[in-house]
Amino acid sequence: MSEALDRLRELQAGDLPVHGGRTLAYVYDSGLAEVDRVGREAVAAHAASNGLDPTAFPSLLTMENELVGFALDMLGAPESAVGTVTSGGTESCLLAVQGARDARPDVDRPRMVVADTVHAAFLKGAHYFGVEAVTVPTGPDFRADAESMAAAIDDRTVLVVASAPSYAHGVVDPVPAIAAAAAARGVRCHVDACIGGWVLPYASRLGRPVPPWTFAVDGVTSISLDTHKYAYAPKGTSLLLHRTPELRRPQYFASADWPGYTMLNSTLQSTKSGGPLAGAWAVVRTLGDEGYLRLAREVFEATDRIVAGVADLAPLRVLAAPDSTLVALATDGSCDAFTICDEMAAHGWYVQPQMSYAGQPPTIHLSVSAATLAHVDEFLEALGKSVMSAVESGPVAVDxxxxxxxxxxxxxxxxxxxxxxxxxxxxxxxxxxxxxxxxxxxxxxxxxxxxxxxxxxxxxxxxxxxxxxxxxxx
Ligand SMILES: Cc1ncc(COP(=O)(O)O)c(C=O)c1O
Incomplete structure (x- = not known):
């Protein structure tokens, strides 16, 4: 038995570190060992319970309702609002597309209007559910162009999506104008706050300027926010919130048309481990509102210091002043972003390369974690050295x-x-x-x-x- 665990540890040694604040993509680190321990133990305790049937595992229903309740309180959502725990951001986005499509059986060949910065999860939804994605170019500030999006809405449009913030550039779209345009046509407006949803409410409370994006904005019908990102929970959960139960209704699937148990699902998965939900619930309960406020203060301090530090690194610039905790860096052409990413890896930092797109240069993407704060000086030193090496070696030439x-x-x-x-x-x-x-x-x-x-x-x-x-x- 322990041979398998030994081998597991050996294999894991080749992975990116999930703790330590030096992996600035894929993982989100609170830096709090006790919180991680609680999350791990809760996942293990519920690894074998099955979310397929909440009447058989009522603990999972309790945890789901409490977790959704916490998020709704955090957002100051109306009393009518409801939510579902899904397996991750992509599943929340997929369900937003599926629900919007199925709410409009009268529409032949449905469409959704999105900005070109919308997360690819929505393009996956379009692909899976046969909804045509009408993609509108973003403006020079990397935010969705609300006027062009409004103009793109037609009688076949079943969904309009805005991001808070977009993954690639970390800026919040003009949600009020987009949601108003959708509402005027009787169309659903989803706000994808998968990556920002658990930090932006605290950013507002800390007095930072945050463009409006929640249910407080008229016309916003649903919001996705991921617990496995900035709620610092173990991987495997996200929330999909709806303004009313009626808006959520098309998301449910039931089938009694076979000789087995009546299948009844609120998500894409049927059998699903109770582990991730228990992990998220336990982490959120441990950190609580005060804990998240403290972690938000830390992650924003880290983000601000990184942005300020980059101003002294001549070949680099911050593409757009971040509204949240994501930073995209471009170079002036004297060196390339991809070499800098490799050099950073050699210094023990994982930063994520993003390819050029629609005339925009390649960038280096940082998802800053609260745990990064303790290491910002080291980060900036490593970044400085990486930029110097990349300038020396010059842009990569492809044969x-x-x-x-x-x-x-x-x-x-x-x-x-x-x-x-x-x-x-x-x-x-x-x-x-x-x-x-x-x-x-x-x-x-x-x-x-x-x-x-x-x-x-x-x-x-x-x-x-x-x-x-x-x-x-x-
Ligand atoms: C804005 C946004 N939406 C959706 C997703 C997809 O989330 P996941 O990777 O959890 O499926 C992400 C992931 O980074 C995201 O940033």
């Missing part, structure tokens, strides 16, 4: 042959042979038969992907993941 190879590929028909050819041409494997491993330094791979169109990036990354996900047989 002309590789560039030509990519340009000749058809993303809609990328074959295994094409992919093998690209891996060899790019020097990522010695020959086509060699197994694929994730390279140590990613700058060259990212520079190569950055040359490709979004459709080609998708095709190449799908081929890459498909190649990585191959069974280990005895």
């Amino acid at each position: 002309d042959g590789v560039r030509a190879f990519i340009e000749a590929l058809d993303p809609t028909a990328l074959s295994d042979a094409d992919f093998d050819g690209l891996l060899v041409a790019a020097g990522l494997v010695g020959d086509a038969a060699e197994g694929l491993a994730v390279p140590e330094r990613m700058a060259e791979v990212n520079a190569l992907l950055d040359l490709a169109s979004p459709t080609m990036r998708e095709a190449l990354l799908i081929a890459f993941l498909d190649r990585l996900q191959r069974p280990t047989r005895a």
Whole structure:
């Protein structure tokens, strides 16, 4: 038995650290060991209980209702509001799309209006649920263009989405204007606060300027916010809140049309572990309102100090003054963002590369955690050194042959042979038969992907993941 756990620990040693405040993507660290312990123990205690049937596991229903209640109080939501615990931000966004579609059976070929900065989870929803995404370019301030979004609403529109904030640039969209335009046409308006929902209410209480985004804004019908992000809970939960039970109703699915138990679901999953819900509930109960206020003060201090520190690093600039705790950094062209990300990794920091998009340069994305505050000086020192190294080595050059190879590929028909050819041409494997491993330094791979169109990036990354996900047989 312990052999398996030993091996587990050995494998885990190769992962990004989830504690320590130095991983600025994927994980959110309160820096409080006791809170982490409580979360872990609650997950373990409920790992085998099943959220499929809340009457069989009433503890899960109690925890869900209390967790939703906490979030509604935090947002100052109206008494009518309700909510559901989902498995993560993507599931909350998917359900917002599904619910909007199913609330309008009268609409043939439904559409939703989104800004081009909307999280890709909504494009996944569009894909899964057959809703056409009408994507409106953002303005020069990286915020959704409310006027263009309003103009894009038509009789087929079932949903309009705004972000608070957007992931890529960390700015809050003009929710009042967007929600008003949606309401004027009788259309649902979802605010995606998956990443900002648990910090923005505290930012307001700390006296920071926060553009309006909650149910206090007329026309906002639903909001998603993730507990597994800035509620610092273990992975596996998010909340989808609706202004009224009627708005939530189409989200439910029941089927008695088979000889087994009547299936009754409020989420995409049926059987689901009670672990993540218990973990989130326990962390939220432990931290409470005061705890989150304190953590918000810390994470905003860290964010402000990072933004101020970057002002002294000439080749870098903050793309948009952050409304929340996300910072996107661009370079002046003397060095590239991808090399800086690799250099940061060499200094023990994970920062996330974002590809160029619609004429905007590649960026370095930081999701700042409360635990980062204690290490801001080290962060800025590592960033300074990384920028210097990246300036010295200059922007990554992609080999002309590789560039030509990519340009000749058809993303809609990328074959295994094409992919093998690209891996060899790019020097990522010695020959086509060699197994694929994730390279140590990613700058060259990212520079190569950055040359490709979004459709080609998708095709190449799908081929890459498909190649990585191959069974280990005895
Ligand atoms: C604004 C926003 N929406 C949705 C999501 C998707 O969340 P998840 O990765 O939990 O599925 C994210 C993730 O970062 C996000 O930032």
